[in-house]
Amino acid sequence: METIDLISLRNYTRRTGQPTHPELLDARPMEHVTKIEIDEEHVTIEYNEKTTRFYNVNEITKNEWIYKYNDDPEFVAAVAGVIDLARRHLKDVPENITCPPGCAECCSGYEPFVSRADVERIADHLGISYGQALRQYVVPRKSADGYYVGWLRKIGDDVADQCIFLMGDRSGRYYCGIYPARPNDCREFTPIGCHDVDTTLSHGRRFKVGPPFRPKHRRSKRHR
Ligand code: SF4
Ligand code: SF4
Incomplete structure (x- = not known):
């Protein structure tokens, strides 16, 4: 018996290259x-x-x-x-969803899909070319509708490895190294079923983080 769960639907998209962006789905038969x-x-x-x-x-x-x-x-x-x-x-899903500072559990085990616009934003943020960002930080896999170009690399081959941009230490104080430029998938992530969210925390608090992610080799924008 085949089991369908919400995560394997994403894997289905990855396996088959079916459209993944809701705006591009052909919903006419449902009208x-x-x-x-x-x-x-x-x-x-x-x-x-x-x-x-x-x-x-x-x-x-x-x-x-x-x-x-x-x-x-x-x-x-x-x-x-x-x-x-x-x-x-x-x-x-509780009303006042707040992540405990430094949690970032979802930055492991979850592979954000990236569009061309996501990769361009990350490349600009890091001061590197689009091609360089794509080669170094993206596992290429175009969706059939061409919207997604792949998903963000992990630090290893295991699906449960950390996102390549996750920064922090083993003390549990993790943070996103490209936060202002993170993919839309990360911005819109809804912690459905996530047991770590804390509804008692305030939304207004500031979480002190370390230095941002830096690429090993930067290239001048002139050489793009
Ligand atoms: S969504 Fe859940 S796993 Fe991700 S940072 Fe928030 S509390 Fe942690
Ligand atoms: S880009 Fe940032 S927010 Fe998204 S998975 Fe990687 S570390 Fe987490």
């Missing part, structure tokens, strides 16, 4: 969907399409039909599982 129901045996989708016909007067006819998917009960159960999980975690 007329009025209801989706999922139980142990069926995914039921109800469509409701309005057709306008002109015959002496304007007349509106409604076409309604139902699509039931039940060929593969395991698939249906897996989809239901994902939806349930998402619902449960949405309820879990």
